[in-house]
Amino acid sequence: MMPPAAFLMLANVAEAESASSYRAMQCAHVSSIRDVRPRTPSGCEECLATGDHWVHLRLCMTCGHVGCCDDSKNRHARKHAGADSHPIVRSFEPGERWVYCFIDDEVVGEI
């Protein structure tokens, strides 16, 4: 069982405010993070629908959309982030915990 993502991120924000040397979490979009469940745990939602292939998967932290990464030809995670104004994703790869903001174009923390 993973703890709720939103709780962990809020804890990180509090840490950032108390420690001036803490560089991460300066992204203003972390407020869009929700306690999401993957809508299509088996793969990229759009690629599954069209029978396409992907390289890596990203999980939208606002709505639970699963999309393919920028190394995949369709880049559905980035398209979803722009189209639905859901800028924050986490890696949906096993063992990867990083959280990325498409607007700031950087990793903004870990879950």
Ligand SMILES: [Zn+2]
């Ligand atoms: Zn951001």
Ligand SMILES: [Zn+2]
């Ligand atoms: Zn895709």
Ligand SMILES: [Zn+2]
């Ligand atoms: Zn989304």
